[in-house]
Amino acid sequence: MASEKCFAKGSSAPGLVAKGQIRLYSMRFCPFAHRTRLVLHAKGIKHDTVNINLKDKPEWFLKKNPLGLVPTLETSSGQVIYESPITCDYLDEVYTDKKLLPADPFQKAQQKMMLENFSKITPYFYKIPLGKKNGEDISVLEAELKEKFVKLNEDLVNKKSKFFGGNAITMIDYMMWPWFERLEIFELKHCLDGTPELKKWTEHMSEDQTVKATMFPTETYKAFYKTYADGKPNYDYGL
Amino acid sequence: MASEKCFAKGSSAPGLVAKGQIRLYSMRFCPFAHRTRLVLHAKGIKHDTVNINLKDKPEWFLKKNPLGLVPTLETSSGQVIYESPITCDYLDEVYTDKKLLPADPFQKAQQKMMLENFSKITPYFYKIPLGKKNGEDISVLEAELKEKFVKLNEDLVNKKSKFFGGNAITMIDYMMWPWFERLEIFELKHCLDGTPELKKWTEHMSEDQTVKATMFPTETYKAFYKTYADGKPNYDYGL
Numbered sequence: 001m002a003s004e005k006c007f008a009k010g011s012s013a014p015g016l017v018a019k020g021q022i023r024l025y026s027m028r029f030c031p032f033a034h035r036t037r038l039v040l041h042a043k044g045i046k047h048d049t050v051n052i053n054l055k056d057k058p059e060w061f062l063k064k065n066p067l068g069l070v071p072t073l074e075t076s077s078g079q080v081i082y083e084s085p086i087t088c089d090y091l092d093e094v095y096t097d098k099k100l101l102p103a104d105p106f107q108k109a110q111q112k113m114m115l116e117n118f119s120k121i122t123p124y125f126y127k128i129p130l131g132k133k134n135g136e137d138i139s140v141l142e143a144e145l146k147e148k149f150v151k152l153n154e155d156l157v158n159k160k161s162k163f164f165g166g167n168a169i170t171m172i173d174y175m176m177w178p179w180f181e182r183l184e185i186f187e188l189k190h191c192l193d194g195t196p197e198l199k200k201w202t203e204h205m206s207e208d209q210t211v212k213a214t215m216f217p218t219e220t221y222k223a224f225y226k227t228y229a230d231g232k233p234n235y236d237y238g239l
Numbered sequence: 240m241a242s243e244k245c246f247a248k249g250s251s252a253p254g255l256v257a258k259g260q261i262r263l264y265s266m267r268f269c270p271f272a273h274r275t276r277l278v279l280h281a282k283g284i285k286h287d288t289v290n291i292n293l294k295d296k297p298e299w300f301l302k303k304n305p306l307g308l309v310p311t312l313e314t315s316s317g318q319v320i321y322e323s324p325i326t327c328d329y330l331d332e333v334y335t336d337k338k339l340l341p342a343d344p345f346q347k348a349q350q351k352m353m354l355e356n357f358s359k360i361t362p363y364f365y366k367i368p369l370g371k372k373n374g375e376d377i378s379v380l381e382a383e384l385k386e387k388f389v390k391l392n393e394d395l396v397n398k399k400s401k402f403f404g405g406n407a408i409t410m411i412d413y414m415m416w417p418w419f420e421r422l423e424i425f426e427l428k429h430c431l432d433g434t435p436e437l438k439k440w441t442e443h444m445s446e447d448q449t450v451k452a453t454m455f456p457t458e459t460y461k462a463f464y465k466t467y468a469d470g471k472p473n474y475d476y477g478l
Binding site: 075079081082086089090093094105108109116145 | 326
């Protein structure tokens, strides 16, 4: 699935999406596209993956999605869906096996509120490494991130559950996971030291078959993020 | 519905939410809360409204929603829901009469993508009036806003429909409407001059019973926004 070299500007468009399949436009190391990869795998949805060179986007891709974002889904009838939570909700609605979102409207609303809250956490995973690279003092940012982890930890403590939606993995866990999988690469693993329940959650998540199947080895991530930090991302690293 | 004076810090909490009803915590002139007011009215949902002084929030309100945001919904069993699109989706799921979101997953995803796009437009309605007040050159911002209106206009032209989800009003129309209702107050009505289909949409929207029922007279908005711009918002203006 994640074994194809990326398409860049000047490339020919890939063939049509096969009937009965869906296509994911992705970038192998993108945490947002990772969300959709997790959902596709967890639900066992037949799909192909086309990786995009995000620094040098193919013209044909910009025609499909003028924003040029990954993840983007394309159906065999040419319908195009983007924005990671929208792609994941779409997949969960269309493919009714192994539902990841709760059926109860309030529980669903709770997951959406958690996701909205989490969208204020993701910027730290860029700001802190960037600040460090630029030799800035990142102690305030790190303290803020830890404070946010404390809230997530409290949530798990209050719920007395292994995962954020109960004792089984649901949508919200997969929505948050990609950034936790990269904590070591961002040199932020120590931020979990004061939040034991959240740390346990990362351990439970690491045991999930879908998480395992869509994960890259730490060394691969490190090598990719080095090329990314140097301004020359090697999207095909390791292929 | 919108006739109650706001609750401020030091106020006693209102009574429990009546069984079979839902409560909206609102601010009479807030465009985000306006979204939820539109949905409550359009679907004919029995509710009461508690207005909040957003400059001086009641302690009891911050206990219900630590973010202190409006709109917030509260059910008679004490469930709390916030963030305007989440409150509206929740209402549309729980109250199944007069569905506002399409049942088709792709059409629903399209509405979510439009909403995501619109979330990049709303900041202009604050930035432009603020820039003007501060004597800044706002011509670039206005040109950008007009460009975004051109895209919305194109969408209506391509769809050949009166509204953004077809020939009847659906969720996306109500999600975008509050800012268009305030165009005159923001002194941005001329930005519609180059986009006739979008202008027609605003006219069709103005004829909707729900839009009419939740609308304030322009003079009231103007008076409120003057107090707001002066840093002393009179949330009870006109009561």
